[in-house]
Amino acid sequence: MSIAVGQLKSAYDEVPYASHPFPHSAPENLAAVAHLFGLDTPPAATARVLELGCSSGGNLIPFAARAPEAQTLGIDLSGVQIDMGRKRIEALGVSNIKLMEGDLSALDSKELGSFDYIICHGVYSWVPPHVQDAILRICKENLTANGVAYVSYNVYPGWKAKEIVRDAMMLRGGSRATSAEQLSYAKGMLDFLEQVAPKDSVLSKTMELTLPELRHQQDYYLAHEYLEPFNAPCYFQQFVERANGHGLAYLAEAHPSTMFADNYGEQVAAPLLKECGHSQVLVEQYLDFIVNRTFRQTLLVNGDRGSEIRYRLDGERLRKFHYAAHLPCLDGESHLDDSPQTFGATGSSITTQRVEMKAALEILSASWPKPFPTTTW
Numbered sequence: 001m002s003i004a005v006g007q008l009k010s011a012y013d014e015v016p017y018a019s020h021p022f023p024h025s026a027p028e029n030l031a032a033v034a035h036l037f038g039l040d041t042p043p044a045a046t047a048r049v050l051e052l053g054c055s056s057g058g059n060l061i062p063f064a065a066r067a068p069e070a071q072t073l074g075i076d077l078s079g080v081q082i083d084m085g086r087k088r089i090e091a092l093g094v095s096n097i098k099l100m101e102g103d104l105s106a107l108d109s110k111e112l113g114s115f116d117y118i119i120c121h122g123v124y125s126w127v128p129p130h131v132q133d134a135i136l137r138i139c140k141e142n143l144t145a146n147g148v149a150y151v152s153y154n155v156y157p158g159w160k161a162k163e164i165v166r167d168a169m170m171l172r173g174g175s176r177a178t179s180a181e182q183l184s185y186a187k188g189m190l191d192f193l194e195q196v197a198p199k200d201s202v203l204s205k206t207m208e209l210t211l212p213e214l215r216h217q218q219d220y221y222l223a224h225e226y227l228e229p230f231n232a233p234c235y236f237q238q239f240v241e242r243a244n245g246h247g248l249a250y251l252a253e254a255h256p257s258t259m260f261a262d263n264y265g266e267q268v269a270a271p272l273l274k275e276c277g278h279s280q281v282l283v284e285q286y287l288d289f290i291v292n293r294t295f296r297q298t299l300l301v302n303g304d305r306g307s308e309i310r311y312r313l314d315g316e317r318l319r320k321f322h323y324a325a326h327l328p329c330l331d332g333e334s335h336l337d338d339s340p341q342t343f344g345a346t347g348s349s350i351t352t353q354r355v356e357m358k359a360a361l362e363i364l365s366a367s368w369p370k371p372f373p374t375t376t377w
């Protein structure tokens, strides 16, 4: 085990990461997004699923419990976290899941077997480069021909500002003897900078942007996100190039609505589509600058499936989904005419003047949370 990986193991054994489910990484969502863009994938209910850096299984255990015919394996470096997960599994009586302690960069991928879905959430940016390569290698070598891999990671440009804060926290806290001391000194640095940042300076803008989120985070998160030796964001385009180098193709984001220039208004969409032609990756890289994106949840497939991916939505495929949404009309009552009206909630809304769209949103909101198969429309 390299020194860097040994340090990470100690860090996670000492301060375990709270392990939660991430719904957008669920095999059912990966299958749905792949279907949306033209790819058929193995049914999630009976799939073989691998999670890399699974911590104590908070993401994988719920899937195993709701898909009893699936087979699942989680791997993590920290023996402490794996033991915590095994105890939970035993208490819950879930039998189709195994957790294994191991260093991803030292695994023999042939011994692991193949998987229909490989999930790696919150790991890629927080490990040294040779472990990042191991993640992409496993996503390629252990993925079935029509499987989907999910890798999440921190991205620029959003992390450029956050790095100022992380660097300042590391400067004061990084070299302290214990994790608790590191955190305490680092938080003191934040308080100090907040007090002294000159008005309208880059520092004060950065603090304004970053602190509200930081103040809400728990200690385990701050310790691993801001005070660990590895937190290496990259640009989306760089990530895709590196995945391509491992024989993987970019499929989509786990939140597909973020992928389309049209969702950012005409002023953004028209010039971007003209400038970027048919390059989906370039369009999204431009969008990352516009929204100052900090985090991505990217779906990858075997490189030879790249030519089957279709970003133009296909009515036939859309008809196979079930739909559920709670997007009430914000004016109170929708008018079934061509007046523009907004539906949804603050921060997440749709404005439309199309009668059929308004009617669909009314029907969905009235039946929420029950989903609607389109065959009933």
Ligand SMILES: C[S@@+](CC[C@H](N)C(=O)[O-])C[C@H]1O[C@@H](n2cnc3c(N)ncnc32)[C@H](O)[C@@H]1O
Pocket (backbone or CB within 6 Å): 005, 008, 009, 012, 017, 018, 019, 020, 052, 053, 054, 055, 056, 075, 076, 077, 078, 081, 102, 103, 104, 105, 120, 121, 122, 123, 126, 127, 131, 224
């Ligand atoms: C930031 S935590 C994320 C945990 C979990 N996936 C989540 O998002 O809640 C990173 C995880 O990666 C694991 N990890 C780091 N380096 C690893 C390696 N070389 N092999 C296996 N797991 C590793 C850590 O032990 C830790 O559980």
